[in-house]
Amino acid sequence: MQLEPLFVWAAVTLYAAGAVVFVVGFVFGREIVVHAGGWVAVAGLVPHLLAIGVRWARVGHGPYLGFFEVVSSFALVSVLAFALLVWRYRSLRAVGLVLLPLAFLLMAGAMLAPRADVALTPTLASWWLTIHVTFAKLTYGSFMVSFVLALVYLVRGRARGAWANLLEKLPSQAVIDDLSFKFVSVGFIFLTIMIVAGAIWANEAWGRYWGWDPVETWSLISWLVYAAYLHLRMTWGWKGRKAAWVAVLALPVLVFALIGVPLVYNSIHGAYIKGT
Amino acid sequence: MRAVLRLLRSPKLALGLVLGVAAYSVLGTVFPQESLDPAKAAAWQLAHPGVTAVARPLGMFAAFGSPVFFALIGLLTVSTAVCAWARTRAARRSSGAQPVTDHLRERLARRPRVVAGPINEAAHPDVSPVGAIANAMRKAGYRTTIEGDVVSATRSLWGAWASPVFHWLLVGLFVVISLGQMTRAEGRLPIPVGGGVIDATENYEGPIDRGALYPGHSGLELRARDLQLKTVVDGMDRGESAIVGLYRSGTVLAERRIYPNAPLRWGALLVHPGKWGYAPLLAVEDTAGEAVATAYSYIDQSAVTSDGVGPGGLSLTGGAVQGWEVGLTIPITGRDAKGVPTLARSLRVTVTRPNGTVSPPVLVEEGQRIEIAPGAWLRFVRRGMFVAVSVADDWSVPWIYALLIGASIALAIAVFFPPRRVWLMAVRDGEGLVSIHAVTREQRGSPAFPDQVATIMSTALPDDVEVRVVCN
Numbered sequence: 001m002q003l004e005p006l007f008v009w010a011a012v013t014l015y016a017a018g019a020v021v022f023v024v025g026f027v028f029g030r031e032i033v034v035h036a037g038g039w040v041a042v043a044g045l046v047p048h049l050l051a052i053g054v055r056w057a058r059v060g061h062g063p064y065l066g067f068f069e070v071v072s073s074f075a076l077v078s079v080l081a082f083a084l085l086v087w088r089y090r091s092l093r094a095v096g097l098v099l100l101p102l103a104f105l106l107m108a109g110a111m112l113a114p115r116a117d118v119a120l121t122p123t124l125a126s127w128w129l130t131i132h133v134t135f136a137k138l139t140y141g142s143f144m145v146s147f148v149l150a151l152v153y154l155v156r157g158r159a160r161g162a163w164a165n166l167l168e169k170l171p172s173q174a175v176i177d178d179l180s181f182k183f184v185s186v187g188f189i190f191l192t193i194m195i196v197a198g199a200i201w202a203n204e205a206w207g208r209y210w211g212w213d214p215v216e217t218w219s220l221i222s223w224l225v226y227a228a229y230l231h232l233r234m235t236w237g238w239k240g241r242k243a244a245w246v247a248v249l250a251l252p253v254l255v256f257a258l259i260g261v262p263l264v265y266n267s268i269h270g271a272y273i274k275g276t
Numbered sequence: 277m278r279a280v281l282r283l284l285r286s287p288k289l290a291l292g293l294v295l296g297v298a299a300y301s302v303l304g305t306v307f308p309q310e311s312l313d314p315a316k317a318a319a320w321q322l323a324h325p326g327v328t329a330v331a332r333p334l335g336m337f338a339a340f341g342s343p344v345f346f347a348l349i350g351l352l353t354v355s356t357a358v359c360a361w362a363r364t365r366a367a368r369r370s371s372g373a374q375p376v377t378d379h380l381r382e383r384l385a386r387r388p389r390v391v392a393g394p395i396n397e398a399a400h401p402d403v404s405p406v407g408a409i410a411n412a413m414r415k416a417g418y419r420t421t422i423e424g425d426v427v428s429a430t431r432s433l434w435g436a437w438a439s440p441v442f443h444w445l446l447v448g449l450f451v452v453i454s455l456g457q458m459t460r461a462e463g464r465l466p467i468p469v470g471g472g473v474i475d476a477t478e479n480y481e482g483p484i485d486r487g488a489l490y491p492g493h494s495g496l497e498l499r500a501r502d503l504q505l506k507t508v509v510d511g512m513d514r515g516e517s518a519i520v521g522l523y524r525s526g527t528v529l530a531e532r533r534i535y536p537n538a539p540l541r542w543g544a545l546l547v548h549p550g551k552w553g554y555a556p557l558l559a560v561e562d563t564a565g566e567a568v569a570t571a572y573s574y575i576d577q578s579a580v581t582s583d584g585v586g587p588g589g590l591s592l593t594g595g596a597v598q599g600w601e602v603g604l605t606i607p608i609t610g611r612d613a614k615g616v617p618t619l620a621r622s623l624r625v626t627v628t629r630p631n632g633t634v635s636p637p638v639l640v641e642e643g644q645r646i647e648i649a650p651g652a653w654l655r656f657v658r659r660g661m662f663v664a665v666s667v668a669d670d671w672s673v674p675w676i677y678a679l680l681i682g683a684s685i686a687l688a689i690a691v692f693f694p695p696r697r698v699w700l701m702a703v704r705d706g707e708g709l710v711s712i713h714a715v716t717r718e719q720r721g722s723p724a725f726p727d728q729v730a731t732i733m734s735t736a737l738p739d740d741v742e743v744r745v746v747c748n
Contacts, residue, residue, distance in 0.1 A: 060512075122514040122536040174723040182722075185691040192687055196680040205537050207462065207548040207668045209676065212340045213312065214305045224298035228291055234720075235287045265305070266313070 004058075007051035008072075012107045014044030015079065019100035026097060026166060034093060041100045042083045048076050048107075058117065064133040065118040068110045071259065075106035077141040085145060089179070091171050098148045128201030135194035136258065142187030143226070143254055149180035150247035157241060177240055180247055181233055188226050191254075195219050215269035218257035225250045284358040293352040300348060304339030307331055311338060353450040360443035370695060370719070371436040376423045384426065384701040384713045389726045392733045392743040393711035400738055405712050406702050412736035413698065429698040436719065438690035445683040452679060456672025458487040465498060466574040466664040468555045469518060472499035475545075481574065481664060493669065494545060497523040500663050503552060507535050514538075516552050518663045534665070544671035553577040554585065554606055555662035556623055560592055561645060561653045569593045573604050574662050580617055584608045584624060597652045601628040607639070623656050694719035698729055712737075 018041025025033025052063050052073070063069040063076075082099040085092055153176045156167045170176065198216070203209040210216060229246045232238040238246070262269050283289060308317040317337050321328040328337075335342025395405055410420045410427045418429040463484035465473060473479045475493045500518045507517040514535040521531030522542045530542040540547040554577060559570040575588035586605035592598065603626040608617040627635040627648045640646055645655035697717045704710045712733065718725040726745045734743045 120512070122512070125510075125512055125514070126537040128537075172723075178723050181720075189684065189688050189691060192684050196677075196684055199680065200677060201537075203546070203673060204539060207539065207546055207666045209673060211312070212304065212309060217301050217305050221298045221301050224294050224301075228294050228298070231287065231291050231294065236291075261305075266316075 004051050004054045007047040007054065008107075008111065010047035011044045011051060012104065012111060014047065015041055015075070015100065015104040015107055018042070018044060019096075019104045022096050022100050026094070029166060034096075037100070038082075038086065038093065038096055041079060041096070041103070044103075045076065045079055045083070048072075048079075052076070055117075059119065061120045061124075062130065062133065064129070065120070065124070066116075067113040067263075068115045069118070071106050071110035071113070073137060074140055074259075075103045075110065077137050078103040078106060078144060081141045081145050089171070091169060092149075092176075092179075094152055094167060094170055095145070095148045098151060099144070102144075123205050126201060126204065128197055128204065132194060132197040132201055135190050135197060139187055139190040139194050140254070140258060142183050142190055143251055146180045146183035146187060146247050147251040149176050149183065150244035153177055153180065153244045154241065154248065173240070177243060181239075181243065184226060184229055184233075184247060188223075188230060191219070191223055191226065195223060213269060214261050214265040214267045215257065218253075218261045222250075222254040222257045225253050281358065284355050285362055287359075290352075290355045290359055293348060293355055297345075297348050297352060300339065300345060303336060304345075307336040307339065309337060309339060311341070349450065349454075353447060356443055356450070357447045360440050360447055363440035363443055367436040367440050371433045373421075374428075374697070376426045376428070376699070380699060380715065381426065381701070384699060384715050385703055387715075388713035388746060389716045390714040390730045390733060390743065390745055391711055392714075392730075392737055392741055394705070394709035395711070395737070395741050397708050397710055403738065405710060405737060405741075406700055408736040409700055409712060409733050412732050413700075416732050418696075418698070425701055427700040429700065431696045432693040433695045433697075435689055435693035436695045438686045438693065442683055442686035442690060445679050445686060449676065449679045449683065452672050452675045456487075456670055456676065458489045459491065460668065460670035460672070461486040461490045461493070462666065462668040462670075464550055464664050465667050466555070466572075466662045467498050467500040467518075467520065468557070468572045469500050469503045469661040469663060471572075471660075472497045472523065474498075475667060480667075490669075494543075496529070496545075498547070498665065498667075499523060500665075502533075503661050503663060505552075507533070509535070509538075515549075516663075517549060518552075520547055520663070520665060522547070544669050544673075546668045546670070546673070548666040548668070550664040550666050551576055551578065552661065552663045553579075554588070554619075555660040556588075556604065556606075557657040557660055558590060558602065559645075559655045559657050560595065560597060561655055562595070563651050563653070565653075567655075568595050570657065572660065572662065573602070574664070575604060575606060580608070585617065585619060586624075592654075595652060597649055599630055600648070602626070602654065603628065603634075605637075621659065625654065625656075627654070694722075696725065 018037050018039075020037070021040060022034055022037025025031070025035075025037050055069070056062055059065075063073040078099050082096050082103070085095060152167070152170065153173060155163070156170065156173065156176075159167050171179075198219070199209040202211070202216075229243070229250055232246060233243055261267065308320045310317040321332070321337065331337065335344060339345060392405065392409070395403070406427055410422075410429065413427075413429040414420055416431075418431045420427055420429045422428075461484055463480040463486075464482055465475065465479060466481050467473050475496050475498060477484065477493060499521045503516065503518040505516050507514045517533050517535035519531060519533045520540050522529045522540065522545065530540060532538070532540050534540050534547060534549045536549065539549075554575040555572045556575070557570060557572055559567045561567050569592070571590055571593070573588040573590040575586045577585065579586055584605040584607040586603075588604040590602045590604070592600045592602060605624040607620040607622060607624055609620045610618045612618060622639045622641045624637045625640050625646065626637050635648070638646055640654075640656045642656055642659055645653045648654045696719075699715045701713050702710050703713050714729055714733065716726050716729050730743045730745050734741075737743065
């Protein structure tokens with residue numbers, strides 16, 4: 001019996017169930033249901049990690065080649081980010097309203113893609129691949145959390161009635177705003193290291209550290225967009241709603257760079273998401 | 277001049293340039309770039325003549341080498357340098373000791389950020405509240421000084437330098453990358469296996485990507501040996517590889533087996549594996565059999581047609597056949613069970629004279645020769661193989677690495693070690709009650725910092741003393 005498909009189905013089922021229970025519990029104000037939903041979703045990490053492990057043992061590399069592996073690992077990072085954030089800041093459970101359904105959608109989307117094994121080519125066989133991809137995942141996780149926190153900030157600012165009551169248990173808007181900024185700051189460091197590692201690796205593999213390949217260019221664009229956020233924050237004093245809007249609008253640029261560009265453009269980076 | 281400096285120091289300009297470079301880069305990915313795929317760029321331009329008429333003069337098909345891009349980057353570099361200078365001056369001010377002013381004292385007395393107390397001094401005669409808090413701050417990693425009745429606690433003041441250092445390193449990066457691009461060269465050099473070639477312009481195959489100020493090739497000899505079509509490293513087949521060495525006057529400077537992610541490195545030179553193929557050695561001889569000139573022809577092993585593998589070519593040198601062109605193909609005698617062609621030990625040779633006439637193809641066996649002109653013979657000396665390596669001559673790479681790593685570290689310090697200051701003062705109400713007032717300053721303005729200070733103060737004081745953060 002093939003274990004990997006079993007584990008993948010178990011993970012997506014738990015993510016789906018957890019997301020539904022969490023959202024329903026939140027909407028109806030049932031604390032225990034929210035709690036249960038969160039735990040069910042986090043429990044999905046176990047079969048997900050097992051699926052990744054089984055596949056890793058079979059193909060000889062981590063989850064970073066081909067659409068299925070890449071998007072599946074982003075789903076894992078989303079749930080992990082939720083788990084770590086709530087463990088550290090219990091009162092920020094509301095981020096699960098976005099992160100858990102997102103994780104389910106990512107995993108479901110990944111399952112629609114071909115799951116054929118993608119072999120590691122000689123060009124990709126390098127320690128730099130692990131470093132580069134690890135920081136790519138950390139980048140995505142950090143900016144995703146900052147995006148969700150900014151979204152929560154904006155929604156809460158306009159929430160009325162039942163939604164306002166639901167969201168009142170969150171920390172103050174100033175704390176949410178500051179946390180969103182902190183995650184952008186950390187994500188910016190990760191993004192910088194990802195780009196630096198990629199440049200060093202490109203020089204080792206191809207003999208040039210930068211070639212204006214579309215993926216490279218869009219990574220730089222993402223870096224510039226988040227640099228603009230930090231400038232607006234630190235130099236212009238943009239906080240609150242303004243900063244939240246920038247954090248919300250910046251994430252699609254990064255997601256396009258990480259997932260969209262390799263699908264749209266012919267690129268030497270294409271192998272990592274097209275698997276060819 | 278002041279107006280110019282003021283403009284360059286302007287955060288608006290900096291932000292505008294950052295977003296400008298981002299927007300321009302987006303355009304650079306919308307239009308196909310000639311440097312990445314010339315054929316695709318040409319086809320796109322043919323298919324979109326209207327847009328091309330506008331985009332081409334703007335340099336959109338070579339966006340990242342266009343004057344517009346260079347102007348944006350140049351301005352951004354200057355703006356970053358001016359901002360870095362301003363940040364350096366600010367860091368000098370903020371990282372040093374800040375005397376306790378009357379304004380600070382008044383703020384401590386009337387608008388503190390954290391308040392502990394009131395403490396009944398008679399009930400806690402053994403407790404020196406300010407001293408206890410100062411001790412707790414020291415345990416938390418703060419450095420404390422006393423100026424009169426005010427205790428100053430500071431932490432990570434050196435972190436104030438991280439932002440200017442980061443910006444200076446960015447400026448350095450812009451400069452080094454620009455200089456590096458102007459002085460680098462990269463091209464493809466075929467090396468016969470078992471032989472060597474000199475790193476010189478005439479030995480490169482195809483165009484050399486050369487910066488405007490490139491001083492010239494190294495003149496070192498590159499040798500190749502032991503070509504393997506399958507190279508297993510750490511359990512993985514890395515493909516074709518050969519041992520390539522760099523030599524000066526016969527002395528090896530560096531040598532290694534090169535394959536993907538394992539280039540040969542020496543000084544500013546970086547040698548990467550490229551394609552491989554067949555390198556028959558040809559000689560132009562006189563009637564007596566004396567060789568007038570010898571040369572390799574490089575035939576890409578992947579250039580397989582129904583005729584054979586090739587064509588390869590060679591421009592003859594020496595004597596009456598100077599400038600004549602030789603076309604070479606290696607005939608295929610059959611295919612094995614996997615469809616891999618079996619190659620003959622002969623060459624199919626055509627000769628093109630300067631007047632354009634082409635001789636009919638002739639099969640020449642290894643070691644044999646044919647007369648191509650009265651008194652001029654072409655000998656197929658021996659079969660051979662070659663590896664074509666990519667040679668990049670770029671001194672700036674290690675500097676770029678150092679600047680990038682330094683900038684990443686400076687960025688991390690700026691994020692994780694913002695300078696923090698706390699001032700503490702005991703405020704007595706004259707009736708035996710004392711409150712400890714604190715003013716806090718954290719460079720990033722984190723709203724959590726006063727809470728952290730309040731927590732430290734709580735640990736230093738008796739349990740019955742209230743510590744609260746005041747919203748001013």
